[in-house]
Amino acid sequence: MPYIIAFVIIIVAAGALLLFRQPVEVPAEPVAAEIAEVSAEEATGFPEGFTPPTEQPPAASPSTEPAALETDTVIEVETTEEVVLEVSTETTTENRTFVAEASYFTPRRTEHDLIITLELEGETIVASNITYDGGPAITPAHSGFDGAYSAEIIGQNINEIDLSRVGGASLTSVAFNEAVADIRAQL
Amino acid sequence: MKHSFQALGTTWWIEIFQDLTETTQDEVKDFVLSYVSTYEQNYSRFQPDSLVSTLNRDRTVVNPTSEFVQLLEYGKRLYLRSDTHFNLLTGHILESKGYDADYTFTTSGPALGPGNPVIDLHISPDLITLTGDANLDLGGFGKGYLVDLLARQLQHTHRIEQFLINGGGDMYATHNNNQPITIHLEHPTKPGVMITNTTLYNNGFAASSPHRRVWENSTGTHTHIIADTLTADATFIKAATTADADAFATAALMMNQHQIEQLVKTERLAVAQFNAQSEQLKSTKNFSS
Numbered sequence: 001m002p003y004i005i006a007f008v009i010i011i012v013a014a015g016a017l018l019l020f021r022q023p024v025e026v027p028a029e030p031v032a033a034e035i036a037e038v039s040a041e042e043a044t045g046f047p048e049g050f051t052p053p054t055e056q057p058p059a060a061s062p063s064t065e066p067a068a069l070e071t072d073t074v075i076e077v078e079t080t081e082e083v084v085l086e087v088s089t090e091t092t093t094e095n096r097t098f099v100a101e102a103s104y105f106t107p108r109r110t111e112h113d114l115i116i117t118l119e120l121e122g123e124t125i126v127a128s129n130i131t132y133d134g135g136p137a138i139t140p141a142h143s144g145f146d147g148a149y150s151a152e153i154i155g156q157n158i159n160e161i162d163l164s165r166v167g168g169a170s171l172t173s174v175a176f177n178e179a180v181a182d183i184r185a186q187l
Numbered sequence: 188m189k190h191s192f193q194a195l196g197t198t199w200w201i202e203i204f205q206d207l208t209e210t211t212q213d214e215v216k217d218f219v220l221s222y223v224s225t226y227e228q229n230y231s232r233f234q235p236d237s238l239v240s241t242l243n244r245d246r247t248v249v250n251p252t253s254e255f256v257q258l259l260e261y262g263k264r265l266y267l268r269s270d271t272h273f274n275l276l277t278g279h280i281l282e283s284k285g286y287d288a289d290y291t292f293t294t295s296g297p298a299l300g301p302g303n304p305v306i307d308l309h310i311s312p313d314l315i316t317l318t319g320d321a322n323l324d325l326g327g328f329g330k331g332y333l334v335d336l337l338a339r340q341l342q343h344t345h346r347i348e349q350f351l352i353n354g355g356g357d358m359y360a361t362h363n364n365n366q367p368i369t370i371h372l373e374h375p376t377k378p379g380v381m382i383t384n385t386t387l388y389n390n391g392f393a394a395s396s397p398h399r400r401v402w403e404n405s406t407g408t409h410t411h412i413i414a415d416t417l418t419a420d421a422t423f424i425k426a427a428t429t430a431d432a433d434a435f436a437t438a439a440l441m442m443n444q445h446q447i448e449q450l451v452k453t454e455r456l457a458v459a460q461f462n463a464q465s466e467q468l469k470s471t472k473n474f475s476s
Contacts, residue, residue, distance in 0.1 A: 121267045122267060122268070122270045122453075123270040123271070124266070124267050124270060124271050124305070126267070126305060151306065154303070154305055154306050155266070155271070155303040155304065155305025155306050156271065156303070157270055157271040160271075
């Protein structure tokens with residue numbers, strides 16, 4: 001008998017639970033759907049690029065369904081957090097200095113060593129210095145190169161540097177390019 | 188209040204979402220028109236007596252206004268911030284292609300390359316000099332810069348908090364009763380067709396496309412964007428300021444995906460790029476928010 005009473009109580013409790021259970025929570029609407037949109041009337045007359053739509057978004061496939069939003073893809077540039085847009089325009093890019101060495105042999109088998117120092121802001125070269133065999137430029141080729149190369153590289157993107165016979169110095173230019181390639185690899 | 192007018196070769200809209208008295212509305216309209224007109228007189232490459240034209244012609248401006256100094260320093264910085272992709276020393280190239288003060292759209296000879304802002308443009312409070320052969324053109328960020336100036340004036344001088352300034356597509360929006368303001372992005376080659384929309388809330392926005400401002404002459408088809416190759420048919424940028432959005436929208440058209448990723452991280456931008464052939468829109472995650 002106690003088993004029968006306990007069984008009846010369980011059945012009644014289960015029925016009550018089903019009857020008075022809270023409804024399943026309705027998922028929240030996407031945030032975008034809550035954002036008040038400018039009505040078509042309000043937007044009418046916006047100049048180039050921002051007129052309200054007069055047609056359905058373009059379909060990416062022959063399907064008759066408007067598919068522009070569905071075919072959007074996301075560039076995965078933010079890996080950890082959303083960017084906050086209300087930020088200062090002050091950038092914190094600091095200049096970085098890179099050093100590379102290069103050497104070359106003249107036809108007379110004389111070796112010359114160059115130490116190239118470049119100061120970069122982002123990818124742009126903003127300052128440079130070269131030591132030739134441990135000191136300032138002395139040979140005609142080095143002097144010619146030293147007087148001309150700055151104008152070719154300052155303010156230029158390091159990825160676009162490719163000197164050729166600057167100041168009449170072809171071997172020095174090649175060695176400089178090798179040093180730049182070395183620095184490019186350090187970025 | 189909604190006010191529209193023509194300036195800097197395009198249509199402007201000033202939309203204010205909060206209530207204003209008629210007197211204040213008139214004051215704001217008069218102020219905006221006067222402010223924009225003065226800016227155009229000072230900085231348009233198409234105005235022969237502007238500071239920009241003076242610098243291009245005389246190669247020097249003595250005792251420049253502090254506003255002009257700040258404007259040029261900002262433009263010069265853009266060259267470095269964009270890793271040389273944005274260059275304000277391209278006026279001579281546009282002129283040689285026919286995008287000149289008279290809108291001749293006639294090629295006037297072979298164009299030199301762009302100038303080098305780091306070594307050609309020297310800016311000090313007392314003197315601005317331009318060396319080399321390149322000419323200055325503020326078209327790549329000047330309108331956005333003006334939108335930002337106007338926004339600051341509305342906020343700080345006229346104490347207006349809720350507004351949208353739209354200068355031919357370069358926009359700055361605060362909010363509408365604390366709600367973001369939705370804008371529509373138009374297809375670059377199908378006028379009136381929407382690609383998608385996004386919202387602005389205290390930030391700037393700009394778009395750039397080589398399919399806008401296109402002209403043809405005996406030497407071919409030309410666009411106002413100076414680049415050998417472009418990576419998209421349209422770029423849309425949200426940034427802290429409209430000037431940033433304006434400049435980086437143009438620069439991003441010339442960047443590959445890796446470069447855009449670096450730019451987004453460094454400058455904290457939201458970017459969308461549209462390819463008209465595939466009808467595909469790629470955007471950073473924060474663009475649609």
